[in-house]
Amino acid sequence: MKVLKFGGSSVKDHKNIQKVLQIIAKKAQEDKLAVVVSAFGKTTDNLLKTAELAQLKKDDYLNILNKVEKHHYETIEHLTLQNNSEVIEHVNKQFNQLKTLYKGCYLLEELSPKAKALISSFGERLSSYIISEAAKAKLNATFKNSQDLIITNDNYLKAQVDFETTFSNCSSFFGDNSYQVVVLPGFIAKCYDGQTTTLGRGGSDYTASIFAAAIHADELQIWTDVSGMYTANPSIVKQAKPIQHISYEEAMEMSHFGAKVIYPPTIQPVREMKIPVVIKNTFEPDKEGTLITQLSEKNLPVKGITHVENISLLTLEGSGMVGMSGVSNRLFESLSDDNVNVILITQASSEHTICVGVLEEDAEKAVRSISKKFENEINQHKIDPVIVENDLSIIAIVGDNMKNHQGLSGKMFSALGKNNVNIRAIAQGASEKNISAVTKRKDAKKALNTLHEQFFGNNIKQLNLFVTGVGNVGNRFLAQLQQQQDYLQSNLKINIRLIGLSNSSKMYFDEDGINLSNWKNLLLKEGESTSLESFLKRSKKFNMRNSIFIDNTANEEVARMYQHYLESNIAVVTCNKIACASELHNYKTLKKVSKKFNAPFLFETNVGAGLPIIDTLKNLIASGDRVHKIQAVLSGSLNFVFNNFGSSVTFHDIVKQAQEEGYTEPDPKIDLSGVDVARKILILARESGYELELSDIDNNSFLPKESLSTSTNNDFYASLTEFESHFQEIYAKANSENCKLKYVAEFENGKAKVGLQHIPSNHPFYNLEGSDNIVLFFTDRYPVQPLQIKGAGAGADVTASGIFADVIRVANN
Numbered sequence: 001m002k003v004l005k006f007g008g009s010s011v012k013d014h015k016n017i018q019k020v021l022q023i024i025a026k027k028a029q030e031d032k033l034a035v036v037v038s039a040f041g042k043t044t045d046n047l048l049k050t051a052e053l054a055q056l057k058k059d060d061y062l063n064i065l066n067k068v069e070k071h072h073y074e075t076i077e078h079l080t081l082q083n084n085s086e087v088i089e090h091v092n093k094q095f096n097q098l099k100t101l102y103k104g105c106y107l108l109e110e111l112s113p114k115a116k117a118l119i120s121s122f123g124e125r126l127s128s129y130i131i132s133e134a135a136k137a138k139l140n141a142t143f144k145n146s147q148d149l150i151i152t153n154d155n156y157l158k159a160q161v162d163f164e165t166t167f168s169n170c171s172s173f174f175g176d177n178s179y180q181v182v183v184l185p186g187f188i189a190k191c192y193d194g195q196t197t198t199l200g201r202g203g204s205d206y207t208a209s210i211f212a213a214a215i216h217a218d219e220l221q222i223w224t225d226v227s228g229m230y231t232a233n234p235s236i237v238k239q240a241k242p243i244q245h246i247s248y249e250e251a252m253e254m255s256h257f258g259a260k261v262i263y264p265p266t267i268q269p270v271r272e273m274k275i276p277v278v279i280k281n282t283f284e285p286d287k288e289g290t291l292i293t294q295l296s297e298k299n300l301p302v303k304g305i306t307h308v309e310n311i312s313l314l315t316l317e318g319s320g321m322v323g324m325s326g327v328s329n330r331l332f333e334s335l336s337d338d339n340v341n342v343i344l345i346t347q348a349s350s351e352h353t354i355c356v357g358v359l360e361e362d363a364e365k366a367v368r369s370i371s372k373k374f375e376n377e378i379n380q381h382k383i384d385p386v387i388v389e390n391d392l393s394i395i396a397i398v399g400d401n402m403k404n405h406q407g408l409s410g411k412m413f414s415a416l417g418k419n420n421v422n423i424r425a426i427a428q429g430a431s432e433k434n435i436s437a438v439t440k441r442k443d444a445k446k447a448l449n450t451l452h453e454q455f456f457g458n459n460i461k462q463l464n465l466f467v468t469g470v471g472n473v474g475n476r477f478l479a480q481l482q483q484q485q486d487y488l489q490s491n492l493k494i495n496i497r498l499i500g501l502s503n504s505s506k507m508y509f510d511e512d513g514i515n516l517s518n519w520k521n522l523l524l525k526e527g528e529s530t531s532l533e534s535f536l537k538r539s540k541k542f543n544m545r546n547s548i549f550i551d552n553t554a555n556e557e558v559a560r561m562y563q564h565y566l567e568s569n570i571a572v573v574t575c576n577k578i579a580c581a582s583e584l585h586n587y588k589t590l591k592k593v594s595k596k597f598n599a600p601f602l603f604e605t606n607v608g609a610g611l612p613i614i615d616t617l618k619n620l621i622a623s624g625d626r627v628h629k630i631q632a633v634l635s636g637s638l639n640f641v642f643n644n645f646g647s648s649v650t651f652h653d654i655v656k657q658a659q660e661e662g663y664t665e666p667d668p669k670i671d672l673s674g675v676d677v678a679r680k681i682l683i684l685a686r687e688s689g690y691e692l693e694l695s696d697i698d699n700n701s702f703l704p705k706e707s708l709s710t711s712t713n714n715d716f717y718a719s720l721t722e723f724e725s726h727f728q729e730i731y732a733k734a735n736s737e738n739c740k741l742k743y744v745a746e747f748e749n750g751k752a753k754v755g756l757q758h759i760p761s762n763h764p765f766y767n768l769e770g771s772d773n774i775v776l777f778f779t780d781r782y783p784v785q786p787l788q789i790k791g792a793g794a795g796a797d798v799t800a801s802g803i804f805a806d807v808i809r810v811a812n813n
Helices: 014-028 043-055 062-078 084-108 113-136 163-176 203-214 248-256 264-273 327-337 360-373 375-379 400-404 408-418 441-456 472-492 519-526 532-542 562-567 584-596 613-622 636-644 651-660 668-672 675-687 713-722 724-736 796-811
Strands: 002-006 033-037 141-143 181-185 188-191 196-198 219-224 245-247 277-281 290-293 304-317 342-347 353-359 387-398 423-428 434-440 461-468 494-502 506-509 547-551 571-574 627-633 697-700 740-748 751-759 772-779 787-792
Touching (some): 014 033, 014 062, 014 113, 014 219, 033 113, 033 203, 043 062, 043 084, 043 113, 084 113, 113 141, 113 181, 113 188, 113 196, 181 203, 203 219, 203 264, 245 248, 248 264, 248 290, 248 387, 304 342, 304 360, 327 342, 327 353, 327 360, 342 423, 360 375, 387 441, 408 423, 408 434, 434 441, 441 461, 461 472, 461 796, 472 494, 472 796, 494 519, 494 532, 532 547, 532 562, 547 562, 547 796, 562 571, 571 796, 613 627, 613 675, 613 772, 613 787, 627 675, 636 651, 636 668, 636 740, 636 772, 651 724, 668 675, 668 713, 675 697, 675 751, 713 724, 724 740, 724 751
Parallel strands (some): 002 033, 002 219, 141 181, 219 277, 245 290, 461 494, 461 547, 547 571, 697 751
Antiparallel strands (some): 188 196, 277 290, 304 353, 304 387, 342 353, 387 434, 423 434, 494 506, 627 772, 740 751, 772 787
8 A cells, every 4th residue: 555645736726636636546556545635735824824814803814715715616616526516515614614713713812722723724624525525536535534543642733643542543444444545634633632633844744654654555655846855955956956766864854954845754654664755746747756765875975955044043152151061951951841943053062152053933932941041140140141143044965875975074164165155053963964054044045056066066167157348358258158158068067157247337137047149139128227336236146156247348437346246255357457456455455355255356368368477477476486577568459559550551540440450448548658558567566576556657658748638539539640740750760770669568676667669670579460469577487588478469359268268267266
């Protein structure tokens, strides 16, 4: 014989009930069945809500009940029943009885536990009767009231079962039963004097488990709306996977810590009898589901990751606790006396502190209990008043085989730490089947996804991007990202998702990842108004692991936001030079904040676009080398301009061409004034360990003062035309010396300068073509022949590739 239990979602309405009846009919061809059913979806909650409104003398308290009643009659109308009129009459009597009970609550303004139990029992009494009548029409079926079989004490809302009497009743009934299918209500029972009791949260599962144990069933099947237990809650962790096989102990640990597919009390009766449990999906009955047995496969040390929300952490501490016997006993006794369930316990070996985790709804009651129990010690200042922390969650990894694998706790806390998830308390039993950590509730989703990626991610790391700026560089970066997605997953084990996107006026977000083939349309048509603050706020609210903010702009206001992102454990990748060339104090602050919050701050493209200049310099310094001198051509735009400028073309036209081909900043004066080059040599000097300000850089500009003083691009270009003879004179002088014009940046002996120089033919800079950059590092290890880096140093594609490379560096961090 098998026991099948169908939950509230499975019997929510007539359509679902018909699916249930099909499953029962198929199973009944092979075995006798005891079928336990819950109330129609949300019925019990609505019945109790109506009672509470009646107690408060709300005159409209019956409105909810009327909807419940209507739903039951509509269900009856759509089902094929053995005797419709009898069923309607029976259901009508039940609702009349309910209304009488509610009237009593209204008049007495009272809702006792006894009344609550009776009222809440009607959901299962109604559903089981209706479903049994539908089963009778097609099958050899009968109805049996579980209250005739399950006997409990008089703790009405969470009754304790008298297993000896209950098992005897079940053995007698099922031993004489000749029907192929018996339909029974879950959740409800009765105490010794015949009054209605209920079995608490998950009571229908527990009912089915009791029957399975009592009759030594071949199998207990729990039918619900998901295909078994998952490695994590699939509504929170999208990558969660079904667990095929799990042990009783693993299932109990996971259910205790929030896996709502099955409730902890359900496991105990079947575990003692070693009865297999299968969790199946009513709506996808052919899926395998999860098998729960005494032993499970030991192929993975961690079977699942789960959590409990709305936790409060209570801390009792004080010097008076050290060496004092009985403190723990008194603490837990006080909580037990007030029926406060303790979910987590941790105590320091110094005996100075004991922490307990309880449900937030019990926190106030728990504090009163503990304070009263230790009133004398608190008044004498031997023990401090109870410390309460709210808005917490417990995250737990579970697995029978964890004890045989070293380093799991290290992997767990390292992964959480890298994502700035602060741990408030830790608990681990000697059996090592569970490691639990208390975190802030707002970090629970990030923690679950982080740990799932760590233990079940097939070594694939997910990065979540928030991108500002979709001009030339941003556009090319997103195109490269789309092109390389499959390669990154297959070869580098990196899954990159674009979560947020903004330009100067709009922003668009998608928690599941923005479609990279349609981002322009989504931003244009579905994007909402944006600001730097609102984009930051939304990015922080997602609170995702491995988050990266990418700045593809040259905007000073955007650069000022970096610290806020880093403080939120969001890495920053930028081609915007303003932050790293800002005041030395701000540069140092960004570095310090990046380290403190474990959020990488990468800006490889600040110097040399896609060239590995900064990365190479960092490696030199990290390995103990020292930089003495730097010579460089660092402006791709200026190199392009002077490589193409001559007597046959105007300076204005060459600069215009450079801007149109994407070699200059949106404001070309930034490049031509030498400010951009000054920022770059400043960044290299700072990364070499020297403390300089931008004002310390000697900038010998070749532009006339009138050009430098312009305020718009149009005025700037007009000035270039006006002073064409000035530029021709500069060219002619270099040409007469058989030299080429290069805008050179130099750093030596702690001082830096930038300016236009005449480069002779024997110099390494002479043959620098197009928009290429070159950097020469003279160091302890390269004193005479410098370390040289050369290549394309400007353009949207190479800059985008440099940003892409920094993103990969974050992934490998």
